[in-house]
Amino acid sequence: MNHATPNLDKLRNIVQKFGAHSFTSAQVAREYEDAAASAETAERFDSVLKQHATVLGIHVVPGTSGATVWQMM
Numbered sequence: 001m002n003h004a005t006p007n008l009d010k011l012r013n014i015v016q017k018f019g020a021h022s023f024t025s026a027q028v029a030r031e032y033e034d035a036a037a038s039a040e041t042a043e044r045f046d047s048v049l050k051q052h053a054t055v056l057g058i059h060v061v062p063g064t065s066g067a068t069v070w071q072m073m
Helices: 008-017 025-033 039-056
Strands: 058-060 069-072
Touching: 008 025, 008 039, 008 069, 025 039, 039 058
Parallel strands: none
Antiparallel strands: 058 069
16 A cells, blocks of 8 residues: 555445454455555554544454454444
């Protein structure tokens, strides 16, 4: 992903694919870029997801440690 604003429609479609299943920022990054996500890329997506969580209809799963775990609202 370049450092420009990501395509929110594409992100929304990706997170909706997970349905009721939880997912990590790295999983979203891998789907978005169609390649394995580096730690740096996963961090970038984590930031983007946190910034746009409400618009994307996702929230952080409480009580998880390590990588941020997300779920649809």
